[in-house]
Amino acid sequence: MNQQALKELLYKMADDQLILGHRNSEWTGFGPLLEEDIAFSSMAQDKVGQSWQLFKILNELGESDPDTVAFMRNAEQFHNCQLVELPNGEYDFSLIRHFLFDTAELIRFQMLSESSYEPLANLAKKIKGETKYHSMHAKVWIKQLGSATEESITRLQQSLDLAMPYALGIFEPSTFENELISEGIFAGESALKEQWIPAVTSVLAETDLIMPDLQLLTPQMGGRTGTHTEHLQPLLDEMSEVFKVDPTADW
Amino acid sequence: MVTALTKDIVKDWLEEVKDPEIPVLSLNDLGVITNIDVSPDHKVVVNMTPTFTGCPAMDVMQQDVKDVLEKRGISDYEVIVSFETQWNSNMISEKGRIALKDFGLAPPPGHDMIVDIDIIERAKCPHCDSEDTEMKTPFGPTLCRSMHYCNSCQQAFEQFKPI
Numbered sequence: 001m002n003q004q005a006l007k008e009l010l011y012k013m014a015d016d017q018l019i020l021g022h023r024n025s026e027w028t029g030f031g032p033l034l035e036e037d038i039a040f041s042s043m044a045q046d047k048v049g050q051s052w053q054l055f056k057i058l059n060e061l062g063e064s065d066p067d068t069v070a071f072m073r074n075a076e077q078f079h080n081c082q083l084v085e086l087p088n089g090e091y092d093f094s095l096i097r098h099f100l101f102d103t104a105e106l107i108r109f110q111m112l113s114e115s116s117y118e119p120l121a122n123l124a125k126k127i128k129g130e131t132k133y134h135s136m137h138a139k140v141w142i143k144q145l146g147s148a149t150e151e152s153i154t155r156l157q158q159s160l161d162l163a164m165p166y167a168l169g170i171f172e173p174s175t176f177e178n179e180l181i182s183e184g185i186f187a188g189e190s191a192l193k194e195q196w197i198p199a200v201t202s203v204l205a206e207t208d209l210i211m212p213d214l215q216l217l218t219p220q221m222g223g224r225t226g227t228h229t230e231h232l233q234p235l236l237d238e239m240s241e242v243f244k245v246d247p248t249a250d251w
Numbered sequence: 252m253v254t255a256l257t258k259d260i261v262k263d264w265l266e267e268v269k270d271p272e273i274p275v276l277s278l279n280d281l282g283v284i285t286n287i288d289v290s291p292d293h294k295v296v297v298n299m300t301p302t303f304t305g306c307p308a309m310d311v312m313q314q315d316v317k318d319v320l321e322k323r324g325i326s327d328y329e330v331i332v333s334f335e336t337q338w339n340s341n342m343i344s345e346k347g348r349i350a351l352k353d354f355g356l357a358p359p360p361g362h363d364m365i366v367d368i369d370i371i372e373r374a375k376c377p378h379c380d381s382e383d384t385e386m387k388t389p390f391g392p393t394l395c396r397s398m399h400y401c402n403s404c405q406q407a408f409e410q411f412k413p414i
Contacts, residue, residue, distance in 0.1 A: 035388040035398075042390035049305015053334075122334040126304055129339065129366070129414045133389050136368050 001183055005176030006117060007061060008079070009186055012174075012224055013108070014054035015080035018070055019232070020101060021047030022239055023088055032091045039137055040094070046130050050123075057119050068247070071240035075232040081223040083166035085232040092155040093163065095145070099138035100167040100200065106135045107195045116184035139203050146207025153208045160204075164212045168219030171196075258287045261295055264323055268315045271308045272393055273411075275350040278312060282342025285335075295320060295328040300338045303394040303414075339364065340413045352377045356396070357410035366413050374410045376401035384408075 024044035031037025055066035063069060083101060088094045109131055112124035145152040171193040180186045197214070204211045222228070254260075265284060270276045278284050278299075286298040297316055301309045313330050320328045340359035343351070348358035357377045362370050372386045374397075381403035389397045389412060397412040 035390070038392075039388055039390040042394060045305045045307075045394060046303065047305075049303070053304055119334075122337065123304075126301075126334050126337045129337070130304060130394075132366060133412075133414075136371075137389060140368070 001117060001185070002176065002179040003061060005174070005179040005183070006120075006185055007058060007063065008174055008176055009180060010054050010058050010061075010120070012079035012081075014051045014058065014069075015078045016084050016101075016105075016170075017047040017051035017054065019078070019080045019235065020084040020097075021045075021051060022235060023084065023086075023094075024098075026088055027094065036091070040098075043098075043134050043137070046134070050127050050130070053123055053127075057123065060119070067243065071243040072247070073236075075228045075236060076226040078226065078228065078232060078236070079224050080228075080232075081166070081169045081172065082220050082229050083163065083169060083223075085223075085229060085235060086163075086166065087231055089159070090155070092145075092152075093159040095138065095141055096156060096159040096163050097167075098134070099142050099203070100163055101170065102131060102134040102138050103199050103203075104167075104170050104192065104196045106131045107199065108192055111187050111192060114184075115186060120185070142203055142209075143206055146204070146209045157209055160209060161212055164214070165217045166220045168193075168214065168217060169221050169223055172219070172221045172224040174224065256289050256293050256295075258289055261287050261289060261297070261320075264319050265297070265316060268312065268319055271311045271315075272395075273351065273354060273356065275354045276343075276347050278316070280344045280347030280350065282344065282347070283312065283338055284316075293325070293327065295325050297328070297330045298335070299330065299332045300334060300336050301332065302338050306394055338414075340411065343411070351411055355408065357399070357408060359411045359413040362413050370413050371397060371410075374399045374408075376404060376406070377408055378406055379404040 021044045024040045024047065027037060027040035029037065031040060052066050055069050058069065059065055083097060106128060109124040109128040113121055113128055115121040115124060146156055171189040173189045174180065177188050181188045201211050262279060265279055266277050268278045270278065270281055283299050283302060284297060285300050288296040299313060309332060313332055316330050341361055343358065351358045355377055357374045360370055360373055371389055374384050374386065375382050376384050379401065381401055383402040384399050385402065387398045387400055391398045391409050395411055396409040398407065399410055400407050
């Protein structure tokens with residue numbers, strides 16, 4: 001099995017989960033209503049826990065331990081897509097990002113539950129069950145607010161238009177795309193995107209929101225190879241502040 | 252004469268290990284103990300699987316299992332947590348479901364491995380058994396619980412959510 005290809009895949013997924021998990025946790029105490037405060041906090045806990053398990057697989061493949069990998073790298077060593085690192089903004093932006101990303105995530109882990117790399121397939125079977133709740137949660141709110149008031153529709157539409165080029169960056173192909181596909185590790189980013197577009201479109205079709213014309217958009221690529229927005233490094237600095245004070249501390 | 256150590260004996264010992272967040276539910280009944288092996292030279296291997304990937308109680312449960320084995324004089328053991336078998340809420344035993352209800356938590360509805368929004372919304376009130384309930388949010392105080400409201404007895408309640 002091509003270890004380099006496998007590691008690249010694991011890193012980008014673990015980084016996506018870690019960074020979006022952290023962004024979600026920033027809603028703790030600030031949600032627009034108590035239930036949403038708890039929902040984003042719960043999803044944060046799920047995603048950070050999932051990232052930890054992905055880092056653990058990497059650790060078994062010879063990489064450093066999960067905490068070191070999570071807290072001691074700089075922005076250019078992260079492989080998350082740029083979508084997940086963007087600031088939370090207002091609730092409408094966080095909701096749109098949650099919908100676009102988690103729809104992709106659910107399909108990704110459904111695909112990976114068939115992976116030829118067994119530890120990943122086993123973990124993916126678990127993660128897809130949890131992510132189903134995230135995806136359902138996003139859909140419920142998109143359907144409600146996407147056809148509620150003029151303000152909610154306008155705000156969501158603006159956020160959708162802003163987020164979509166970044167969402168397309170989720171599917172930035174890996175340099176190991178062919179190896180991953182031929183070895184049956186993962187069916188590939190374009191196969192994922194092909195399922196994601198109709199999944200997103202069908203939810204939006206039940207609202208007053210308009211799906212942007214993807215042909216006219218330039219996807220925001222670069223995240224997978226370490227090119228990030230100005231927002232990632234400050235996030236990492238904050239995330240690792242406690243760990244860096246004493247990396248050997250145990251409690 | 253020394254009685255031979257068996258799987259069943261170990262399983263029985265583990266009955267005293269409870270879910271740290273739901274102290275009426277044993278790990279056996281929760282379904283997180285996926286296998287117990289006792290080799291001829293009495294080495295004990297316990298396999299466990301997490302309910303939720305990010306469940307913070309897993310480390311505690313793993314330690315509790317180790318403590319019970321040591322307390323029973325077992326020094327040669329291994330407690331392995333893995334996703335080889337994935338936990339789902341159908342793995343909670345009948346006894347466990349009754350314990351959950353007595354604790355005031357609605358047991359998860361059984362499912363055929365497909366969990367959709369209809370299944371989560373269908374919660375039976377653990378206080379008055381009414382089915383006239385509504386889900387408030389699928390995310391509760393812990394990852395494994397959703398929050399509901401009973402229109403009959405007008406009490407909020409939690410459900411161990413189906414997964």
